[in-house]
Amino acid sequence: MKPAAEADDRGAPLAVFFAVGGVYVAQSIISGLTFTAFPAVLRERAVALDQIGLIYLAVLPWAIRFLWAPAIERYRLPALGRNRSRAILFVGSLVSAAGLALAGAVGVAAPFPLLLACFLIVAFAAATVDIVCDGYAVEALRPQDYGWGNAAQVGGAYLGAALGSGLFLILVARLDWALSTWAMAAAVLALALPFLFGPPARAAIVARPHRPALAPALQRPAVRRGLVLAVLYVAAQKWGLAMLPPFLVDSGVSLDVIGAINGIGGVAVGILFAALGGAAVRRFGAGTVLVAGIVLQAAALAVFALLAATGVRSIAVLVALALASSAAILAFGFVALYARFMRLSDPRQGGIDFSLFQCADAATSMVGGLAAGALAQHFGHAAFFALAASIACGALVAMRVLRLAAD
DSSP, X not given: OOOHHHHSOOOXXXXXXXXXXHHHHHHHHHHHIIXXXXXXXXXXXXXXXXXXXXXXXXXXXXXXXXXXXXXXXXXXXXXXXXXXXXXXXXHHHHHHHHHHHHHHHHOTTSOHHHHHHHHHHHHXXXXXXXXXXXXXXXXXXXXXXXXXXXXXXXXXXXHHHIIIIIIHHHHHHHSOXXXXXXXXXXXXXXXXXXXXXXXXXXXXXXXOOOOOOHXXXXXXXXXXXXXXXXXHHHHHHHGGGTTHHHHHHHTTOOHHXXXXXXXXXXXXXXXXXXXXXXXXXXXXXXXXXXXXXXXXXXXXXXXXXXXXXXXXXXXXXXXXXXXXXXXXXXXXHHHHHHHHHHHHSOGXXXXXXXXXXXXXXXXXXXXXXXXXXXHHHHHOXXXXXHHHXXXXXXHHHHHHHTTTTOO
């Protein structure tokens, strides 16, 4: 019998691309609002950096979603029946939108624990939706079409960031918190429509002899090496960026400008360098692109440290470097990382395997984000960025020693 992914009634690659692409944009709206826009809004209201760092607790559901991913996958892919991706995603999108609407209703001046609780609810629902969407992408796309999936992930991340952090900050600056948050909730629902009425809605009745489980994934050496790669690469790329929005605010960059960095500018630069990253992967291999991404990020973080230490506050320089670090370099490298993740995932339980890699990504991001606030608060921005650059260099050495970047 053919694997379920081959026997299922899949749509054309382009149709699958638009179905999952809309979900990836919605997920990035949520993450951009939570981890970029919200910290900037709090800092403008003079909230301490160590308290801002607590928002990274909202990464926890993404970091531990592997705990419920097997149950979700077994329900999504029954032994005999239709793929239930659409039903799970529908409920998850509703809960995500409701959580954002609640955060807008209570207001940004509400007690911080209440707002954090709202974002935790949203994060739990979004993490569950991620399980479904990633699993569907792995099973619905053939290996030769994985480039579509990688483009949807990275391109969707930057388009979502433009809405969730860029456009949102501009709306907050010109309107208010409530209307801006409700607009994002509506966007999350609207972006789920291509998935709800696209290829997943036409799933065929299929027999699936394989029972999705966590143990088979963890028993595969390739998956274990992929988890180590995820931790090292994310630490190198993301830890230094955790305090970038507060640093820009402290340097005199307005919310409008930060919104533009994460908005149109970030989208244009991110999509361009995602395409360049994809071309580089095809030409030089994923390993070469991964190494190049870390080298470039370490250099950018070192420059941030130098600017913070010398007190240089040129808006043009800060904006250019922020775009390079948070858009160009991230997009360039993460295309290769996601391509590696997708190829390491078993199509029969893609939601579990891919979730493991992204849980490692989220857990690493959360640890770095929580530590970043305390480090920046007590030692200053210059010391923080210098440490982040050193960590990136150490991660690169570890990857080379362990041969994790070898193609």
